Amino acid sequence: MTVKGVDHIRPRRSVLYMPGSNSRAMEKAKTLPTDAVILDLEDAVAPDAKEEARKAVTHAVKAGGYGGREIIIRVNSTETPWGEDDIKEAVKALPDAILVPKVSSGAEVGMLSDLMDKAGAPPAMKLWVMMETPLAILNAQEIAATAMDDDCRLSCFVMGTNDLIKETYAAQTATRAGLMTSLNICVLAARAYGLTILDGVYNDIKNEAGFVAMCKQGAELGFDGKTLIHPSQLEPCNEIFGPSAEEVAWSRKVIAAFADPENKGKGVLKVEGRMTELLHRDIAERVVLIADAIAKLEAETGA
Numbered sequence: 001m002t003v004k005g006v007d008h009i010r011p012r013r014s015v016l017y018m019p020g021s022n023s024r025a026m027e028k029a030k031t032l033p034t035d036a037v038i039l040d041l042e043d044a045v046a047p048d049a050k051e052e053a054r055k056a057v058t059h060a061v062k063a064g065g066y067g068g069r070e071i072i073i074r075v076n077s078t079e080t081p082w083g084e085d086d087i088k089e090a091v092k093a094l095p096d097a098i099l100v101p102k103v104s105s106g107a108e109v110g111m112l113s114d115l116m117d118k119a120g121a122p123p124a125m126k127l128w129v130m131m132e133t134p135l136a137i138l139n140a141q142e143i144a145a146t147a148m149d150d151d152c153r154l155s156c157f158v159m160g161t162n163d164l165i166k167e168t169y170a171a172q173t174a175t176r177a178g179l180m181t182s183l184n185i186c187v188l189a190a191r192a193y194g195l196t197i198l199d200g201v202y203n204d205i206k207n208e209a210g211f212v213a214m215c216k217q218g219a220e221l222g223f224d225g226k227t228l229i230h231p232s233q234l235e236p237c238n239e240i241f242g243p244s245a246e247e248v249a250w251s252r253k254v255i256a257a258f259a260d261p262e263n264k265g266k267g268v269l270k271v272e273g274r275m276t277e278l279l280h281r282d283i284a285e286r287v288v289l290i291a292d293a294i295a296k297l298e299a300e301t302g303a
Contacts, residue, residue, distance in 0.1 A: 015226070033234050038099060157197040223241075250284070
């Protein structure tokens with residue numbers, strides 16, 4: 001299967017939520033070492049502040065100044081009084097993507113893409129969806145498969161782990177045992193259809209050791225990065241979800257070994273005594289591309 005039009009290489013190690021009702025926080029995001037910023041109109045905004053926050057967020061995005069950081073607007077669900085107007089106004093601001101909560105079926109993804117089209121979204125504007133309901137998990141393959149449709153904008157899953165815990169009555173533990181099936185299913189669906197997938201937030205801001213452990217677990221599960229709720233979480237998150245200097249150096253050696261004319265046509269090589277196959281070269285190429293993309297982003301943002 002050929003995956004259509006998905007950007008696998010753009011760094012999304014750290015994706016920081018910023019409340020749309022807090023102009024100072026949105027301005028602060030311009031100086032932080034985050035790969036992407038989600039300007040939030042949903043959970044972070046009280047009902048009586050929704051419309052004012054929408055104006056503030058769209059103004060901030062139009063004004064720019066975020067450098068190479070990816071900018072996403074999280075709107076309210078279309079089942080709320082604000083959802084459709086959020087999408088219409090968000091599209092006009094021209095963010096990189098719009099993140100929609102409470103999406104539970106492939107049909108909803110199609111409807112959301114249509115709404116973005118009608119609002120005048122350019123082809124490059126993507127749709128991200130929160131995976132945060134039991135139905136979303138059960139329909140993960142169906143939802144991910146919509147990315148194969150020519151007129152669909154879906155490019156990223158964002159795990160809504162707090163909502164999943166609430167909806168499934170699972171215990172909130174350090175191991176996330178009650179969430180593991182949901183996390184694994186969504187990673188599999190995302191990888192099957194070429195989507196980026198981001199792990200959910202970690203709530204205990206002061207528990208640095210717990211946060212580091214959770215990031216390591218997410219990276220081991222296959223997530224591209226993690227959504228964050230505080231700037232203090234950025235540095236360890238970037239380090240854990242980014243390739244290490246040793247990993248990049250090794251990857252360059254693997255690529256060089258397979259590129260050596262003497263090894264032309266070989267499927268298996270010994271690189272510094274380690275058996276290395278073509279699949280390891282493919283992995284190495286992705287590691288180097290990601291490392292180069294991170295270096296480019298850091299040079300652009302100066303963060």
